[in-house]
Amino acid sequence: GQQVMQIPQYQHVQEGEDFTTYCNSSTTLSNIQWYKQRPGGHPVFLIQLVKSGEVKKQKRLTFQFGEAKKNSSLHITATQTTDVGTYFCASGAGSYQLTFGKGTKLSVIP
Amino acid sequence: DAGVIQSPRHEVTEMGQEVTLRCKPISGHDYLFWYRQTMMRGLELLIYFNNNVPIDDSGMPEDRFSAKMPNASFSTLKIQPSEPRDSAVYFCASSFQVGQTQYFGPGTRLLVL
Numbered sequence: 001g002q003q004v005m006q007i008p009q010y011q012h013v014q015e016g017e018d019f020t021t022y023c024n025s026s027t028t029l030s031n032i033q034w035y036k037q038r039p040g041g042h043p044v045f046l047i048q049l050v051k052s053g054e055v056k057k058q059k060r061l062t063f064q065f066g067e068a069k070k071n072s073s074l075h076i077t078a079t080q081t082t083d084v085g086t087y088f089c090a091s092g093a094g095s096y097q098l099t100f101g102k103g104t105k106l107s108v109i110p
Numbered sequence: 111d112a113g114v115i116q117s118p119r120h121e122v123t124e125m126g127q128e129v130t131l132r133c134k135p136i137s138g139h140d141y142l143f144w145y146r147q148t149m150m151r152g153l154e155l156l157i158y159f160n161n162n163v164p165i166d167d168s169g170m171p172e173d174r175f176s177a178k179m180p181n182a183s184f185s186t187l188k189i190q191p192s193e194p195r196d197s198a199v200y201f202c203a204s205s206f207q208v209g210q211t212q213y214f215g216p217g218t219r220l221l222v223l
């Protein structure tokens with residue numbers, strides 16, 4: 001698989017503040033996927049990025065794939081308590097299974 | 111579509127007992143994955159199948175763990191004998207292709223006393 005490192009491991013923010021998590025690799029990634037896992041829940045697919053420099057938005061969430069396809073980020077604008085959970089990036093293509101990052105656990109203080 | 115189905119949702123057992131976890135993937139998905147999630151180790155891939163055939167079981171921790179997929183709609187993960195350190199959430203996921211979007215089941219929360 002294609003190894004990915006995620007930072008930070010934990011993030012505590014005040015409600016209304018922005019949040020960003022980063023996913024990095026030493027090798028060029030074929031694609032990057034982002035998942036969200038609510039407390040007590042299971043990982044749920046959010047989005048996939050494939051193209052170099054790609055940017056996609058889902059309401060307050062902005063996903064970016066780096067120009068070199070070695071990093072990606074997920075940015076949440078004006079966090080809400082419903083954003084609480086762990087955000088995972090994952091990468092895989094061809095004959096390789098998805099490799100998940102360790103995740104960033106987001107806590108939102110009301 | 112009902113999504114990936116796992117049973118049981120919760121399991122509490124005593125050390126030494128056999129535990130069997132079950133999974134029904136989404137119909138038409140050729141790939142099935144078993145994961146284990148703990149606070150310490152995060153989400154770990156245990157094994158995955160393609161068209162019912164085990165492809166990579168390098169993540170299976172010990173011989174106490176075994177997985178089968180007798181047909182396209184059913185898979186089991188068995189732990190025999192179970193130990194307290196096996197306590198974790200076990201997820202099953204399925205996908206159309208190996209590197210594509212995975213759909214996770216609700217998980218089985220296992221507690222071994």
